[in-house]
Amino acid sequence: MSRILVVDDDSGMLASLRGLFRSRGQEAVVARSGQEALGQLDGVDAVVTDFAMPGMDGVQLVQAIHDRDESLPVILLTAHGSERVAVNAMKSGAYDYLTKPFDADEFSVVVDRALEARTLRVQNRRLTAEKALGHSIVGDGPAMRQLLETISRIAPKDITVLIRGETGTGKELIASLLHAQSHRATGPLVRFNCAAIPGELAEAELFGHARGAFTGAQQARRGFFAQADGSTLVLDEIGELPLPVQAKLLRALQEGEIQPVGAGKVERVDVRVIACTNRDLADEARTGRFRQDLYYRLAVVDLVVPPLREHREDIPALAAEFARRYAERFGIQDVRLLPELLDSLQRLDWPGNVRQLENAVARIVALSTGGDIGLEAFALASTAPAADADAEAPPEGTLSLREQLDAVERSLIRRTMTAVGGNQSEAARRLGLSRGSLIERLKKYGPTTAR
Numbered sequence: 001m002s003r004i005l006v007v008d009d010d011s012g013m014l015a016s017l018r019g020l021f022r023s024r025g026q027e028a029v030v031a032r033s034g035q036e037a038l039g040q041l042d043g044v045d046a047v048v049t050d051f052a053m054p055g056m057d058g059v060q061l062v063q064a065i066h067d068r069d070e071s072l073p074v075i076l077l078t079a080h081g082s083e084r085v086a087v088n089a090m091k092s093g094a095y096d097y098l099t100k101p102f103d104a105d106e107f108s109v110v111v112d113r114a115l116e117a118r119t120l121r122v123q124n125r126r127l128t129a130e131k132a133l134g135h136s137i138v139g140d141g142p143a144m145r146q147l148l149e150t151i152s153r154i155a156p157k158d159i160t161v162l163i164r165g166e167t168g169t170g171k172e173l174i175a176s177l178l179h180a181q182s183h184r185a186t187g188p189l190v191r192f193n194c195a196a197i198p199g200e201l202a203e204a205e206l207f208g209h210a211r212g213a214f215t216g217a218q219q220a221r222r223g224f225f226a227q228a229d230g231s232t233l234v235l236d237e238i239g240e241l242p243l244p245v246q247a248k249l250l251r252a253l254q255e256g257e258i259q260p261v262g263a264g265k266v267e268r269v270d271v272r273v274i275a276c277t278n279r280d281l282a283d284e285a286r287t288g289r290f291r292q293d294l295y296y297r298l299a300v301v302d303l304v305v306p307p308l309r310e311h312r313e314d315i316p317a318l319a320a321e322f323a324r325r326y327a328e329r330f331g332i333q334d335v336r337l338l339p340e341l342l343d344s345l346q347r348l349d350w351p352g353n354v355r356q357l358e359n360a361v362a363r364i365v366a367l368s369t370g371g372d373i374g375l376e377a378f379a380l381a382s383t384a385p386a387a388d389a390d391a392e393a394p395p396e397g398t399l400s401l402r403e404q405l406d407a408v409e410r411s412l413i414r415r416t417m418t419a420v421g422g423n424q425s426e427a428a429r430r431l432g433l434s435r436g437s438l439i440e441r442l443k444k445y446g447p448t449t450a451r
Contacts, residue, residue, distance in 0.1 A: 002026045002115050003142075005051035006060065007037040008077070017048065020104060032358065034061040034172070043142030046095075046114045047074040051085060059089045066093030071121040071148055073114035077102070082163060108243070122149070122299040137177075138321045139314035143306045155181035160253065162238075162298045163276045165305030169356030171276040172236070174305055178274055179232040187231025195240040202245045203261055205219050206250070210262035225258045225269050232272045238298065246291045253297050275299070276391040308353045316342040318354065322361040335365055338374040345378070362411065410445045413438070 006017045006028050016339045021028040029044065029341040034056025037049065047065060047160035051058035062074045078086045086097035095114045098107060118401035122145055130137050137148070154161065155178045172191075179189045183370050184287045197205050208223030224233060235241070241249065252258050253273060257266045275298045282299075284290035308315065319337055327335035339347075348354050413427070428438040 002045045003029060003032060003043055004111070005029045005037060005040055005044045005047045005049075007031045007034065007047065007053070007054045008056075009033065011049070013050070014115050018343060020107070022308055032059075034064070037061060038064055038068075039409075041068065041072070042146060043119050044072065046111065047072060048111070049074060049076060051076055051078045051089070059085065059092055060096075062089050062094045063092050069146075070153075071118060071120050071149060072176050075110060075114055099257045130399040137173075137312065138318050140317070141311040141313040143311040144314060147303070147305065148177075150303065151177050152181065154178070156183060158182070158184075158272055160272070160298055161274045161303060162281070162301070163274065163303045163305060164281070165276075165278065166307045166353055167278050167391065168353035169305040169307055170354050171278075171305055172234075174303060175234045175274045177436075179234075179272075182232065184272055188228070189232050189234065190224055190228035191236060193236045193385055195237040199242040199245070203248060206245065207248065207258045209261035220260070222324045223258070223260060225252060226267065227407075228271045229269045230271075232274060233274060236277045237277060239277045239281055239284060240288045243291065250291065250294045250297060250448065255367060277343045306428060308350045308357060312346050315346040315350075315357065319345050319361050322358045323365055323373070326362045326365040330366055332365060332368065336372050337361075337364075338372050341374050341378055341406065344375060367409070367412070409441070411447065413441055417442075 001204055004026055006014055006020055006021075007030075008014050008017070009032050011032075014032070018028040018030060029040055031040055034049075034053060037047070038061075041047075047061075049058045049061055053061075055065070056258050058076050058078075062076065065072055065074055074084055074093065076089045076094045076097040078097055086094070088101075095117065096110050098110060119415060120272060153176065163174050176189060179185060192206060194202065204221070204223065206223050206225055208221050208226055211220045211377065235249075248259075251272075253270070256270060258269055259266045275429055280296050281290050284293040285295040323335050323337050327333070345357070345360075352359075360378075364373060368377055377408055416427045417424075418432055420430065424438055424442075425435055428435045433441075
């Protein structure tokens with residue numbers, strides 16, 4: 001269903017247009033001023049606005065909307081004799097205009113054309129992003145459309161970006177999209193996990209070190225900043241970076257200079273930094289757990305990746321795509337997730353977000369024999385999605401198919417045994433195995449599965 005924002009200070013006109021859109025099977029969101037309209041742009045497919053309004057007029061609103069989302073079509077309604085104003089508005093970014101009073105059929109044609117133009121622009125940007133990234137992007141709900149729109153606008157601009165979101169929302173994918181659509185895309189995308197390196201080594205890893213700089217430094221080493229020179233550096237879990245190293249990171253961002261540990265001179269680097277975190281860095285900056293000046297330097301653009309529960313409409317498409325990928329990886333033919341299963345997946349909260357959904361689908365596919373997959377397979381493959389938020393997906397390209405299936409089966413048996421308190425008969429019933437078969441698997445995978 002299309003969603004149209006109608007802006008007018010005339011309550012009668014708002015009611016009339018709302019009724020017209022309802023009769024067309026469309027949803028109308030109303031605003032009584034330009035300022036109010038700017039707060040209701042999320043999820044909107046088109047805007048219809050009056051020109052003559054107190055405060056921000058229609059032309060000013062067109063310009064403000066165009067600055068935020070140039071692909072969002074705005075149709076301007078003007079009084080008879082105001083064609084010159086309307087033409088100027090179109091030069092400022094309006095899609096089209098109509099003079100009052102207007103014919104309902106003509107109005108409908110203009111709105112339909114605007115919606116088609118919006119769809120084409122969104123599709124073109126998605127195709128451009130997919131081509132740059134090298135694989136498809138799944139998700140067509142309002143939240144994801146808005147996020148992709150923002151990415152397409154800021155990716156070519158050489159500015160620092162802070163990506164915030166819960167664990168498993170896909171912050172790494174967003175960082176890859178920003179790099180792939182930038183002028184630095186020909187260079188490597190270098191990643192540094194701030195949480196994976198002990199604090200005392202983080203400085204040497206980021207900025208490099210000279211030979212003999214510390215015990216064990218038998219030769220000089222280039223740091224991650226030097227490796228990303230001329231390209232993009234992604235700092236995952238930036239909130240974990242120790243405060244002393246944050247000060248040196250700030251200098252690197254502000255001055256474009258780094259100093260390897262133990263070196264007597266600084267080096268110039270040209271690096272675009274994209275930082276990712278699941279923390280509220282603004283709050284941490286206020287409480288002194290994160291440098292406030294570094295926070296402001298990182299958050300030139302602040303992107304928030306929505307949790308999966310806020311764009312549930314994308315879950316069926318995501319699940320189907322994951323099923324296709326893992327079926328291909330596991331060599332299983334003709335896998336299809338039935339509507340009843342997709343509906344159940346869509347109703348779950350998925351606290352581990354997209355990563356958790358992917359892992360759940362991977363288990364479902366791995367334990368299937370192909371063909372149609374329904375609710376029974378989901379019940380077998382997962383006792384409770386929330387328990388798997390931090391589970392790892394089967395590693396790609398490192399294990400054989402048999403080893404990957406064994407890893408999935410081992411994990412499933414361990415969780416089921418834990419859920420039933422070690423009762424082998426109940427575990428066998430839930431797993432669809434005979435008790436003897438379960439005992440054989442417990443012996444195969446070791447005693448830890450029977451706790």
